[in-house]
Amino acid sequence: MNLESAIKFHSPKSPNYTATTPATASEVLTGTDVMAAMGMAQSRAEMGYSAFLGKMGLSKHDSVRAITLLTQHALQTCDRVAALRKLGIDSKPAVMQVLATYAYLDYCRSAASVKSCECCSGVGFIDADVFTMKSPLAGGIKRNVREVVRVRCKSCEGRGVVSASCNDCSGRGRALDRKQTETQGVPVMGDCKRCSGRGYERIPSTEAHRATCNVTEGISLDTWKKSIKPFYDSLITKLEIEEAWANRSLAKVTS
Known part of the structure; x- marks a missing residue:
């Protein structure tokens, strides 16, 4: 059994809690075994x-736990990078x-992911200036009147979110x-x-850099690109390696 097949056991739709589909033969794994x-x-x-589990949206607790464990790993390995080693005890x-x-x-990003629309800040509508010709009620000369109205955002078509799927391949990868x-x-x-x-499009690493600038001013953009971005990419790779190890561990236990 692999990780993908284990998802159904976290939210079963019926009391039939077994590792295989219903059949007349006896089950290899019982619910307790799973x-x-x-x-x-x-x-x-x-x-x-x-x-x-956090990536699949099954548990918010697991998402927090994964970030905590990855933070601990980053603290243990960050001194290999000179720019990170120089950070203060409070900011590191x-x-x-x-x-x-x-x-x-x-790591959690996929073609089905969505992100908040930057144009409307996730609201779905934006304020736009509209000029209309109006005349006084008692008659007179018409004049242009400037009004601010709320219109639907063209970037997200009023949804407030935009898809993370690639525009060229529409999320297919080819x-x-x-x-x-x-x-x-x-x-x-x-x-x-x-x-x-x-x-899908990955999260721009510059967004992570901007977030670090809110914590410390000791990381310039040049320093980020030269030394810290490879370390940041290694953290993403670490999650992928750990997921593969978890998949192999589950398969070995249930083999």
Whole structure:
């Protein structure tokens, strides 16, 4: 059993709590076996198991726990980066928490993710200036009157959120390779160059940098790009590695 198949046991739709589909044959794993397997997998790979459950939206507690564990990992390894090693005792834990939080948000991102619209700040409507021709009630010369009205935001079409899916491939991860198509004369599909085949746009690392600037002024943009961004990317990779380890642990326990 892998992590994806374990999701159904966290919110069962029926009292039939078993690891396999209903059949006339006897079950290999009982509900107790599944619960014990999940507990063992979580004890072996706590960060990866919590991160996965949080990514799937099953538990807010697991999301917080994954960020906490990633923050601890960042504190243990951040001294390898000179710019982070020079941070003060008070600011270093706060900076690590910011980096861990944004790394986790990027790890959870998918083509189905949505983000708040920057144009309308998530409201769905914006204020716009409208000029109309009006005349006094008793007659007279018409004049232009400036009014401020609320109109629907064009960026999000009034929803207040925009999709994180790639605009070129619409979240599929594959797009038309125009150069190969012109060469071969038939449509040729390939990995989307804009999203590198992920199907969604990653959170810009500059957003994490701006968040760290609210904690400390000791990290410039040049320092971020040269030394801290690779460390930030390693935190995202750490979550992916831990998830893979949790998946292998669960599969080994239930094999």
